[in-house]
Amino acid sequence: MMYDAIIVGARVAGSPLAMLLARKGYRVLLLDQATFPSDTISTHHIHQPGVARLRRWGLLEKVRASNCPPTTEMRFDVGPFALVGTPPPFEGQAEAYAPRRRVLDAILVDAAVEAGAELRAGFAVTELTHSGGAVTGVRGRDRNGSNVTERARIVVGADGARSAVADSVQAPSYLDRGMLTCNYYSYWSGVRLDGVELYAREGHLIVADKTNDGLVMVTVVWPKAEFGRVRSNIEFEFMRVLDEHAPALAERLRAGRREERFAGSGFLPNLFRKPYGAGWALVGDAGYVKDPVTAQGITNSFSHAEMLAEALDEGFSGRREMTEALASYELKRNEEVLSMFEHTCQLASLAPPPPEMGRLFEALRDDEAEIGRFLGTVTGVVPVQQFFSPENIGRIINAAALMPAA
Ligand SMILES: Cc1cc2nc3c(=O)[nH]c(=O)nc-3n(C[C@H](O)[C@H](O)[C@H](O)COP(=O)(O)OP(=O)(O)OC[C@H]3O[C@@H](n4cnc5c(N)ncnc54)[C@H](O)[C@@H]3O)c2cc1C
CATH class of the missing domain: 3.50.50.60 (FAD/NAD(P)-binding domain)
Known part of the structure; x- marks a missing residue:
């Protein structure tokens, strides 16, 4: 045959x-x-363009029926403050899922x-x-x-x-480009999460997301060179990063219950x-x-x-x-x-953001529409080369400078 x-x-x-x-x-x-x-x-995590394909193929209802909640809100914490908003939809698909x-x-x-x-x-x-x-x-x-x-x-x-x-x-x-990071993740019950939470730090990225059956999944990312050290004491290293960079999230996890072993990879x-x-x-x-x-x-x-x-x-x-x-x-x-x-x-280098990025984050702070577009670069809906072009960054920074002080 x-x-x-x-x-x-x-x-x-x-x-x-x-x-x-x-x-x-x-x-x-x-x-x-x-x-x-x-x-x-x-x-x-499946961003809106991926979810739109599940819908087109007639499979989104099955994902919904699996007791997997949708998310629309994203919280991108840059250290001194967080950019909170809703990324733009893709082909009318506003919700992301993480089955x-x-x-x-x-x-x-x-x-x-x-x-x-x-x-x-x-x-x-x-x-x-x-x-x-x-x-x-x-x-x-x-x-x-x-x-x-x-x-x-x-x-x-x-x-x-x-x-x-x-x-x-x-x-x-x-x-x-070789391998840049390694990561570990696990699942907690009894933790409240409104949307996806991202914490971008020098040397780390932390992500919290909602998945099936009321569980919250949290991932910590380290530079690849640290994999051996982290692997030898995962829970301790995981919570140490959370305590230092996302203490409120660490507290919420401690109030909940970890339901599974840690999983992760150093082959990325x-x-x-x-x-x-x-x-x-x-x-x-x-x-x-x-x-x-x-x-x-x-x-x-x-x-x-x-x-x-x-x-x-x-x-x-x-x-x-x-x-x-x-x-x-x-x-x-x-x-x-x-x-x-x-x-x-660039993100996986876990390097501190260049100075103009710090200025961009400051300028975005109170601009709901631009925060949405920035978050759209995370989901892949807004082209990164367009949003991060020097002209667009300059336009956003200049517009923020003209806003009256709050
Ligand atoms: C830690 C981690 C976190 C991630 N998080 C996300 C995320 O949040 N969102 C996202 O979009 N992506 C994420 N990714 C990436 C995502 O997992 C991959 O892009 C995706 O799984 C690729 O799918 P695939 O079908 O190409 O391959 P895989 O999912 O790797 O599947 C390959 C399949 O091939 C089979 N196979 C291999 N060799 C053979 C063989 N010789 N004979 C028969 N079968 C074989 C395997 O059994 C396996 O089932 C993550 C990846 C990692 C490692």
Whole structure:
């Protein structure tokens, strides 16, 4: 049996791609060594552009029904004060969500199966098969331990940042900025949170967010070089950062109850990979991975799954030559994320803000509309290059200087 596409990895990149291709009538095999529902190392914030895609695909109601609360308010604490506001909507979508990955990924896997994709969970791909220089399929072990070979017109690596598919085809990487941060997170009950809280500090970022079942998830970020030290005494180091930089949040957490162990990662690369070649393509973290400080990964995975589904449809249907369609997918992907990638790497340096940024924050303080637009750069709705252009920063600072003193 020859599939149109074999997709390796069934989480936030692979399952939407499988769903979209199956909805177009293609024969899709979706493989993952994991079984579902299951967690993975990742926090959960989905910005408005990602939520808008869930809505477009008909899946937002399922996320809502999972007892996952929406958030609209964001509190960006810069130290001496906080910028509190509401980021602008995207395609009419004003609310963000942060569902547990075991909830979200299961909804996506089910949607792929419902659309007609064949799922084999517990299936570990061990190698790719080739013919005449092109990838022709995969070999792997199914959940019973049997060795299996499957063939397809294209094999897609949606297998995450450590992509074995990318390694196997030696996909060239570029704009590799190395690893900048590490983080730990956990979940508390009995903690009140009105919206997302972000605390930007030199050497740290702290994020608090609401997730399923009344739990609050809190993440602390350190420079990558501190991972070994932090890992040896996680709770102590975690609370030490909160006590120093967000004492009121620390107090709220102590009044609540930590419900789970800490999880986190010191493997957070920042790089792009060429996402296609003869018989193969990459999507999600396999093709473009960045530090989670800006929480773009899930939203990007959704968007790039849509782009790749469109390109593969063009290629399969003969509307366009496949290589040309996939080259255009790479261009569109990069165009969408390049300035946010630079911004993410800048934030992930955890460096103190340059002086003009301090002046900008001061100027934003009492301007609700501009705070909203600033928060829109965090959610990816307002283009960062536009908002942080010298002209726009100058305009905001000058306008604030003309305001009568309160
Ligand atoms: C600590 C942390 C916090 C984060 N927080 C956020 C956040 O708040 N918001 C956000 O948008 N993004 C966040 N991200 C980023 C986000 O998690 C990723 O961008 C996203 O998970 C990428 O999805 P993916 O489907 O490409 O890969 P993954 O989620 O990594 O899934 C890859 C899948 O491939 C499977 N696989 C791998 N190899 C094989 C194989 N050989 N055979 C079969 N299956 C295989 C794996 O089992 C896995 O299920 C965070 C990341 C980290 C590490």
